Amino acid sequence: MxxxxxxxxxxxxxxxxxxxxxxxxxxxxxxxxxxxxxxxxxxxxxxxxxxxxxxxxxxxxxxxxxxxxxxxxxxxxxxxxxxxxxxxxxxxxxxxxxxxxxxxxxxxxxxxxxxxxxxxxxxxxxxxxxxxxxxxxxxxxxxxxxxxxxxxxxxxxxxxxxxxxxxxxxxxxxxxxxxxxxxxxxxxxxxxxxxxxxxxxxxxxxxxxxxxxxxxxxxxxxxxxxxxxxxxxxxxxxxxxxxxxxxxxxxxxxxxxxxxxxxxxxxxxGGKSPFIIFDDVDVDKVTDLALLGTLYNKGEVCVAGSRVFVQEGIYDKFLVKLVEKVKTWVVGDPFDPNVHQGPQVDKNQYERILSFIEHGKREGATLLTGGKPSDRKGYYIEPTIFIDVADDMTIAKEEIFGPVMSVMKFKTVEEVIKRANGTKYGLAAGIMTNDLNIANTVSRSIRAGVIWINCYFAFDRDLPYGGYKMxxxxxxxxxxxxxxxxxxxxxxxxxxxxxxx
Incomplete structure (x- = not known):
């Protein structure tokens, strides 16, 4: 970063x-x-x-x-x-x-x-x-x-x-x-x-x-x-x-x-959207998309794919790429054309995000990168990635509305469907796979109003947008x-x- x-x-x-x-x-x-x-x-x-x-x-x-x-x-x-x-x-x-x-x-x-x-x-x-x-x-x-x-x-x-x-x-x-x-x-x-x-x-x-x-x-x-x-x-x-x-x-x-x-x-x-990555994808490309899905607009996005589920076959490789790419993520003045992430909207939101990061640390998640304010005036927070996140941890359950990602490992299609649906929210979901059967099965099984397959934030004026559940x-x-x-x-x-x- x-x-x-x-x-x-x-x-x-x-x-x-x-x-x-x-x-x-x-x-x-x-x-x-x-x-x-x-x-x-x-x-x-x-x-x-x-x-x-x-x-x-x-x-x-x-x-x-x-x-x-x-x-x-x-x-x-x-x-x-x-x-x-x-x-x-x-x-x-x-x-x-x-x-x-x-x-x-x-x-x-x-x-x-x-x-x-x-x-x-x-x-x-x-x-x-x-x-x-x-x-x-x-x-x-x-x-x-x-x-x-x-x-x-x-x-x-x-x-x-x-x-x-x-x-x-x-x-x-x-x-x-x-x-x-x-x-x-x-x-x-x-x-x-x-x-x-x-x-x-x-x-x-x-x-x-x-x-x-x-x-x-x-x-x-x-x-x-x-x-x-x-x-x-x-x-x-x-x-x-x-x-x-x-x-x-x-x-x-x-x-x-x-x-x-x-x-x-x-x-x-609100939302707590799952971003599901199966092990048949191009890890390099999907890492860019996963970062965008969490960090776009400094994470202040109701459909942010901040619960990133990665199939075990590519989990370790994904983490290596993730750390490599997040180091290139530029935090700074939103008028600078080289910047990827500006400040959080106000002091209250800034402090709220930092308190969620502390929750993650206290509850036993491992901080992979980030986790603190940027070294500058204003409400800037480093892109933050947690691993070893359990589904019942606060950072996995609550909408943070900030640049905080939780990365979780899974084995089977059935497992990840159950875990993805294990939330009170149902706004959006991302499914990353080259297997058409998996894409169809998971998209029909996730209880959310918008499903993006091999893309994210794919909004369009013609595409209805809204949620399920809470x-x-x-x-x-x-x-x-x-x-x-x-x-x-x-x-x-x-x-x-x-x-x-």
């Missing part, structure tokens, strides 16, 4: 002045009613970079009122699909035009790699809006063949006002993944970004206004989960809540939704994700003269 302390190569990057720090309600940036503000911190240094308006229940009430008025009486749900598509395409174009500034905001706010943001994540966010823009004029009901002398059909109508509560690990992708299908369906919404990463969400709100999205359709309330997030979950005038985050908070969201107006919820929660329910991406934002209304009428009239 290499620590990068600075480079003249990226000194030319213009870190933007932060322009938007207020709540975005009914098409305008406004202060919170209380006047409170909270600090947004740069994880590269631990220094405050902005004071952000702290929205609370009263601010959520105003945002919901604006969204309700925009839905009940405004133009957005009543526009043709073609008109919504045109505006959404303009929104996507504006995202592309501001890609560098958005990537820089996510880098200084969340420690995300600037080069990945600029070349992959922000362009993907724009494409997500385009994808759902293309669906806006293709939302159709069905004509039914009834069993009686009736004409029947269904309408698919927008569900209403949606509350989006999004996480901090992929602030741009999560914003557009939630907002895109809701806009296409004709919904209005209130978005609460994570308090750790509010900057890009406010910038997207600004761009939505420039694109022509009517006032009140897209509102952004920054603040804390236990206040603003709780107010969204329990609000009587919100028709649907979509939440991505921890399983613990997902429970609270579901309870609040049920206790209020019984609004439906969609939850994408990883939640509901799907993002793909045309199926539109269903979360639509109601099905059935209509029937007599074909001939009605005996009831």
């Amino acid at each position: 290499t620590v990068q302390n600075g480079s003249a190569e990226y000194s030319h990057i213009n870190i933007p002045k932060i322009k938007f720090t207020k709540l975005f309600i009914n098409g305008h940036f406004v202060d919170s009613i209380s006047g409170k503000r909270f600090e947004s911190v740069d994880p590269r240094s631990g220094e405050v970079i902005a004071d952000i308006a702290e929205g609370e229940k009263e601010d959520v009430d105003l945002a919901v009122k604006a969204a309700r008025e925009a839905f009940d009486n405004g133009p957005w749900p009543r526009l043709t699909g073609c008109e919504r598509r045109r505006i959404m395409l303009k929104f996507a174009d504006l995202i592309d035009e501001n890609v560098e500034e958005l990537a820089a905001l996510d880098a200084i706010d969340g420690g995300k790699l600037y080069k990945i943001g600029k070349t992959m994540e922000i362009p993907s966010a724009a494409e997500s809006i385009r994808y759902f823009a293309g669906a806006a004029d293709k939302i159709h009901g069905s004509t039914l063949k009834m069993s009686r002398e009736l004409h029947g059909y269904t309408l698919r109508e927008p569900i209403g006002v949606v509350g989006h509560i999004i996480p901090w690990n992929f602030p741009s992708l999560m914003f557009t993944m939630k907002v895109g299908p809701a806009l296409a369906a004709g919904c209005t919404m209130v978005v609460k970004p994570a308090e750790q990463t509010p900057l890009s969400a406010l910038y997207y709100a600004h761009l939505s206004k420039l694109a022509g999205i009517p006032d009140g359709v897209l509102n952004v309330v920054t603040g804390y989960g236990h206040t603003a997030g709780a107010a969204i979950s329990s609000h009587m005038d919100i028709d649907k809540v979509c939440f991505t985050g921890s399983t613990e908070v997902g429970r609270l969201v579901m309870q609040a939704a049920a206790a209020s107006n019984l609004k439906p919820v969609s939850l994408e929660l 990883s939640g329910f509901g799907r993002d991406m793909g045309m199926e994700s539109l269903d979360k934002y639509l109601q099905v209304k059935s209509v029937a009428m007599p074909i001939y003269d009605s005996p009831w009239l």
Whole structure:
């Protein structure tokens, strides 16, 4: 592992002045009613970079009122699909035009790699809006063949006002993944970004206004989960809540939704994904993929393949390659193009990861490499690999959300299926094998929402994404994700003269 302390190569990057720090309600940036503000911190240094308006229940009430008025009486749900598509395409174009500034905001706010943001994540966010823009004029009901002398059909109508509560690990992708299908369906919404990463969400709100999205359709309330997030979950005038985050908070969201107006919820929660390597693969190639599966985005990925199961025939060779390759992994400033891993998102997450590493040591796992903070200012942690990990150890059971890998040996297909499923989570799994029978058997046996065979993080806008078990329910991406934002209304009428009239 290499620590990068600075480079003249990226000194030319213009870190933007932060322009938007207020709540975005009914098409305008406004202060919170209380006047409170909270600090947004740069994880590269631990220094405050902005004071952000702290929205609370009263601010959520105003945002919901604006969204309700925009839905009940405004133009957005009543526009043709073609008109919504045109505006959404303009929104996507504006995202592309501001890609560098958005990537820089996510880098200084969340420690995300600037080069990945600029070349992959922000362009993907724009494409997500385009994808759902293309669906806006293709939302159709069905004509039914009834069993009686009736004409029947269904309408698919927008569900209403949606509350989006999004996480901090992929602030741009999560914003557009939630907002895109809701806009296409004709919904209005209130978005609460994570308090750790509010900057890009406010910038997207600004761009939505420039694109022509009517006032009140897209509102952004920054603040804390236990206040603003709780107010969204329990609000009587919100028709649907979509939440991505921890399983613990997902429970609270579901309870609040049920206790209020019984609004439906969609939850994408935690994961502890198995990355299964059979002994017929190319060890050199699979080692690169295993490292990426755990360390990408500094391990702050809900589908991180951090439980790495390696068949005994290649186990020792795999460990040698793993140590060799992790030494080339560069930790440093996310603006440096040579860096693979930036800082953890904030001090709390940094300390949480370090506490899990200590758990691993105390419970008897062997530390193969890493295991401590990087020698620099900011919230940087060395890539950490444990071996001799038992399935009942804390580091094998709990979602760490950091650059920590547990490597475990297995013998048979039956054994690894049982161990892979021995978790409360079921978000994703990776299967590495050249044997088609093994790939088919294991993929059908693992209880998880996404299975990647001989690849990992193979996301696509067409591929539905969501979990089993305590990883939640509901799907993002793909045309199926539109269903979360639509109601099905059935209509029937007599074909001939009605005996009831």
